Amino acid sequence: MPPSELISPNMHGLRVVTTPDYYHRQVRETPDSELVNLAEFIPSIILDIRYATAANLLGRPLYQAPKAFLRRPAAAALRAVQEELATVGIGLKVFDAYRPYSATVAFYDHVRDETYAAPPWRGSRHNRGCAVDVTLVSLSTGEELVMPTDFDDLTPAAHADFSEVPALAQLNRAVLRAVMSRHCFEQYPGEWWHFDHKCWENQDLMDLEFADLQA
Numbered sequence: 048m049p050p051s052e053l054i055s056p057n058m059h060g061l062r063v064v065t066t067p068d069y070y071h072r073q074v075r076e077t078p079d080s081e082l083v084n085l086a087e088f089i090p091s092i093i094l095d096i097r098y099a100t101a102a103n104l105l106g107r108p109l110y111q112a113p114k115a116f117l118r119r120p121a122a123a124a125l126r127a128v129q130e131e132l133a134t135v136g137i138g139l140k141v142f143d144a145y146r147p148y149s150a151t152v153a154f155y156d157h158v159r160d161e162t163y164a165a166p167p168w169r170g171s172r173h174n175r176g177c178a179v180d181v182t183l184v185s186l187s188t189g190e191e192l193v194m195p196t197d198f199d200d201l202t203p204a205a206h207a208d209f210s211e212v213p214a215l216a217q218l219n220r221a222v223l224r225a226v227m228s229r230h231c232f233e234q235y236p237g238e239w240w241h242f243d244h245k246c247w248e249n250q251d252l253m254d255l256e257f258a259d260l261q262a
């Protein structure tokens with residue numbers, strides 16, 4: 048079953064997986080398309096899923112549960128990142144990973160700026176389960192390392208190459224970028240926290256709730 052071949056395009060011309068049956072059939076035929084639960088797959092990782100709370104730009108929860116999923120190759124790469132960071136007493140905190148397409152549509156309707164939100168006619172690599180929003184934490188305290196901005200700060204200071212930030216924040220941002228890039232994650236220029244794993248090209252856009260991902 049080639050990806051998306053059987054799916055009718057939506058109003059924006061995109062083929063989006065919207066039925067659990069289709070997804071579970073894909074996983075049986077292509078195990079790499081499985082969306083892996085990060086809390087189970089990387090037990091030491093810290094989750095701070097802002098879209099499951101009202102503490103996000105929309106001021107209301109978009110998700111029913113504070114969970115994070117990535118396609119299997121991206122999850123494996125993130126686990127390797129966590130293992131590498133642990134050797135120097137650092138870990139990852141995840142703000143967001145797989146994001147249902149409808150959440151991207153709601154987010155774009157609010158932000159209306161393609162620099163900070165994927166438009167409905169393109170979809171996001173989060174919708175493909177291959178993008179993750181992360182920062183660094185101290186493994187001993189769980190405290191976030193200082194970065195140029197908070198997550199989802201939609202200002203130029205969030206740009207990956209913004210230079211007018213304190214030296215320590217620049218250093219931490221560089222460490223994050225270096226370790227993520229060693230494991231095939233590419234940083235998005237508009238947001239220091241956003242990384243795309245190279246597997247996105249092979250994965251469909253999806254609009255399933257987290258609960259629908261369980262077999």
Ligand SMILES: [Zn+2]
Nearest residue numbers: 178179180241
């Ligand atoms: Zn992101």
